[in-house]
Amino acid sequence: MVFDYAIPEGMAVSPGCRVRVPLRRQSALGTVLSTGEPAQGDFAIREVESLVDPDPLVTPCLLRTGAWIADYYGCSIEAVVRALLPESVRTEDNSAKTRRVAVLAGEPDAATMARLEKRAPRQHALVLLLGGAAEGRLAVADLGDGSAAALKALEKAGIIRLETEEVRRDPDAGDTEPEEVESAPLELNPAQAAALERVIAAVADPAGSKPILLLGVTGSGKTEVYLQAARRALDLGRSVLVLVPEISLTPQTVRRFKARFASMRDQVAVLHSHLSQGERFDEWHRIRKGQARIVIGARSAVFAPLPDLGLILVDEEHENTYKQENPPRYHGRDVAVLRAAFEPCAVVLGSATPSLESWHNTMRGKYALVRLDERADGQSMPLVRVVDMRLESAKHKGGPAILSDPLRTALERRLERGEQSILFLNRRGFARSLQCPACGNVCQCPHCAVALTYHKTDERLVCHVCGYQAVVPRRCPECRDPAIILQGYGTQKVEEVLAKVLPQAKFARIDADAMRRKHALRDTLNAFKSHRIDILIGTQMIAKGLHFPNVTLVGILNADLGLHVPDFRAGERTFQLLTQVAGRAGRGDLSGEVIVQTFTPHSPSIQFARRHDFDGFSEQELEFRRQFGFPPFGHCAVLMARSNHERRAEFTLQNLHLRLKENLPDGLMLGEVLPAPLTRSHGQFRFQIVIRSAGARTLSRHVQSVLARTTLPEDVTVVFDMDALSFS
Numbered sequence: 064m065v066f067d068y069a070i071p072e073g074m075a076v077s078p079g080c081r082v083r084v085p086l087r088r089q090s091a092l093g094t095v096l097s098t099g100e101p102a103q104g105d106f107a108i109r110e111v112e113s114l115v116d117p118d119p120l121v122t123p124c125l126l127r128t129g130a131w132i133a134d135y136y137g138c139s140i141e142a143v144v145r146a147l148l149p150e151s152v153r154t155e156d157n158s159a160k161t162r163r164v165a166v167l168a169g170e171p172d173a174a175t176m177a178r179l180e181k182r183a184p185r186q187h188a189l190v191l192l193l194g195g196a197a198e199g200r201l202a203v204a205d206l207g208d209g210s211a212a213a214l215k216a217l218e219k220a221g222i223i224r225l226e227t228e229e230v231r232r233d234p235d236a237g238d239t240e241p242e243e244v245e246s247a248p249l250e251l252n253p254a255q256a257a258a259l260e261r262v263i264a265a266v267a268d269p270a271g272s273k274p275i276l277l278l279g280v281t282g283s284g285k286t287e288v289y290l291q292a293a294r295r296a297l298d299l300g301r302s303v304l305v306l307v308p309e310i311s312l313t314p315q316t317v318r319r320f321k322a323r324f325a326s327m328r329d330q331v332a333v334l335h336s337h338l339s340q341g342e343r344f345d346e347w348h349r350i351r352k353g354q355a356r357i358v359i360g361a362r363s364a365v366f367a368p369l370p371d372l373g374l375i376l377v378d379e380e381h382e383n384t385y386k387q388e389n390p391p392r393y394h395g396r397d398v399a400v401l402r403a404a405f406e407p408c409a410v411v412l413g414s415a416t417p418s419l420e421s422w423h424n425t426m427r428g429k430y431a432l433v434r435l436d437e438r439a440d441g442q443s444m445p446l447v448r449v450v451d452m453r454l455e456s457a458k459h460k461g462g463p464a465i466l467s468d469p470l471r472t473a474l475e476r477r478l479e480r481g482e483q484s485i486l487f488l489n490r491r492g493f494a495r496s497l498q499c500p501a502c503g504n505v506c507q508c509p510h511c512a513v514a515l516t517y518h519k520t521d522e523r524l525v526c527h528v529c530g531y532q533a534v535v536p537r538r539c540p541e542c543r544d545p546a547i548i549l550q551g552y553g554t555q556k557v558e559e560v561l562a563k564v565l566p567q568a569k570f571a572r573i574d575a576d577a578m579r580r581k582h583a584l585r586d587t588l589n590a591f592k593s594h595r596i597d598i599l600i601g602t603q604m605i606a607k608g609l610h611f612p613n614v615t616l617v618g619i620l621n622a623d624l625g626l627h628v629p630d631f632r633a634g635e636r637t638f639q640l641l642t643q644v645a646g647r648a649g650r651g652d653l654s655g656e657v658i659v660q661t662f663t664p665h666s667p668s669i670q671f672a673r674r675h676d677f678d679g680f681s682e683q684e685l686e687f688r689r690q691f692g693f694p695p696f697g698h699c700a701v702l703m704a705r706s707n708h709e710r711r712a713e714f715t716l717q718n719l720h721l722r723l724k725e726n727l728p729d730g731l732m733l734g735e736v737l738p739a740p741l742t743r744s745h746g747q748f749r750f751q752i753v754i755r756s757a758g759a760r761t762l763s764r765h766v767q768s769v770l771a772r773t774t775l776p777e778d779v780t781v782v783f784d785m786d787a788l789s790f791s
């Protein structure tokens with residue numbers, strides 16, 4: 064909640080400080096958002112009790128970023144403050160862990176030592192112990208029980224000092240990973256060197272530079288550019304923020320940073336999501352005090368309070384995980400760009416498959432484009448073969464094949480040669496689309512060109528963007544074949560098939576189910592790395608940043624799964640996924656091969672990915688987006704209502720729909736109230752409206768003003784997701 068308080072005479076309160084204030088009959092801790100004239104009204108304003116932080120905890124730049132987030136994403140400022148300050152930091156007055164230490168006051172002279180030896184052997188032993196310790200300093204707790212009296216006496220005699228010192232809870236303590244050996248910088252190739260110079264120029268003159276989109280094919284050496292840019296920024300006295308899609312899924316990137324900066328290990332902070340409250344508190348304060356000069360973290364690290372920030376690196380900027388799925392529903396990459404403008408500092412967005420939003424921004428001249436078009440180690444891009452599953456299915460009686468003949472042969476050959484393979488099955492959504500196994504045709508909405516979703520209850524096909532409905536066809540509308548089917552099988556099914564056709568292979572599965580156990584992911588990846596596993600089967604969890612030199616084959620089992628979901632980004636996602644997964648092959652000295660199984664071999668996403676052609680893909684995908692008014696041409700948001708009561712959720716949203724329709728701003732396209740593709744989740748019924756608009760603010764403010772004027776029933780939750788990436 065936001066409240067007004069008066070500042071007592073002489074108290075130096077500024078925005079970003081925490082204060083103790085009276086709240087009802089209690090005293091509460093609050094964060095100052097702004098100072099100035101109070102809102103008008105005939106209520107009494109109470110006074111701030113005390114100032115907790117003399118210096119603001121939140122920098123003006125981050126407060127400004129926070130205010131922008133609240134306005135743009137239509138969320139409360141409290142939600143934003145919760146994102147800006149970790150809970151442990153917000154609620155603790157002073158929770159830094161401290162310990163008592165004994166410090167030798169100086170080299171004791173021989174006479175003193177002789178006297179102690181004779182009269183006070185315990186004190187003598189303690190002095191010897193301290194004399195042997197680094198800096199003559201040891202924790203009291205480590206000096207053994209019953210030394211309290213002896214220490215007191217030594218302190219009184221001026222031989223030692225007893226002090227209180229802060230201890231850092233080292234999140235790496237107890238880490239089983241071996242300590243990283245410092246890695247030397249590689250000699251950059253000309254393209255990398257040019258990229259590095261562009262980044263350094265931006266660090267030196269952030270106000271005069273644009274955000275940089277670093278488009279580098281998989282294996283082009285982007286990470287090496289990040290590492291050297293980070294080093295140069297540090298040399299310039301600036302700090303560095305590295306954002307990765309997810310720490311646990313990008314262990315190799317994190318390890319490379321740790322290795323490169325091993326000699327300054329204490330100044331590197333990795334913000335894992337599994338940090339304890341205390342560790343988070345310590346790391347946050349360490350960063351704020353400028354003790355950690357490089358911070359690596361996922362989305363929420365974008366708020367890390369680094370002083371002298373010189374460079375923000377956003378790795379794999381196209382990843383969906385940068386979007387926060389609960390309030391504040393910000394996009395980490397977009398907030399990074401904004402923060403960089405406010406700081407100001409340089410910002411680099413790197414990807415082999417940039418989001419069309421970022422790509423469009425380079426076309427419009429808002430971002431600068433820097434490219435790395437070749438693999439850094441001189442390897443060629445992997446060869447991609449597309450297998451037409453329509454033909455394979457015709458060969459196999461009794462349902463569509465899971466492993467095509469070419470893929471099975473390729474796997475066998477890898478086993479014979481002692482090389483490894485990855486089989487990739489992107490998670491099927493909950494939404495089911497209809498596809499003809501004979502011709503590959505998928506039923507689509509004539510207005511939105513997204514796949515229609517099959518609803519079993521009333522045997523209908525529905526477009527989840529505009530609401531168009533159709534009856535389920537008996538035969539394929541294209542080729543008249545009656546065998547039209549619902550797509551889908553899972554990774555477990557793949558395991559079964561493999562066990563049957565390749566009984567000699569050792570394989571393991573990586574997906575959300577198999578990875579529930581702690582460290583399961585790390586253990587499986589280690590087993591794969593040391594070649595105790597021949598074939599790794601996985602979902603998109605394995606599409607990111609992995610680097611296994613012995614992997615020479617990547618099989619994509621059903622490229623169509625991600626393609627025919629009710630989402631206009633389906634083509635983009637499929638292209639990204641295929642390109643990233645293909646990039647896992649042939650990263651060592653052996654060249655790689657990728658086999659893509661699909662019922663729609665001519666789909667542009669698949670064909671452009673086969674040729675590693677981002678330019679070709681983006682050109683035709685942008686044309687489609689422009690034609691249907693989808694982002695990056697304008698913005699797209701989802702307004703969702705959830706409730707245990709189906710009617711109540713639907714009715715609430717219909718009511719909101721009516722109000723949104725009144726005074727509808729120009730250019731706002733309001734969709735219909737529809738069941739969400741994932742109609743029921745956690746026992747709740749879900750309905751949604753898709754809203755599109757050319758301008759983001761028009762959309763966000765219109766929805767916010769309607770929500771502010773509407774009282775919602777208690778048992779209905781309404782969620783507004785600006786720039787939504789998920790339509791399910």
Ligand code: ADP
Nearest residue numbers: 249250251252281282283284285286287439440
């Ligand atoms: P990306 O991040 O673009 O996927 P990486 O930085 O992982 O690419 O580089 C791919 C491989 O090429 C790595 O094994 C890396 O060590 C190597 N590499 C990068 N830059 C160079 C270079 N300048 N000379 C030789 N090898 C390089």
Ligand code: ZN
Nearest residue numbers: 508511526529
């Ligand atoms: Zn439609």
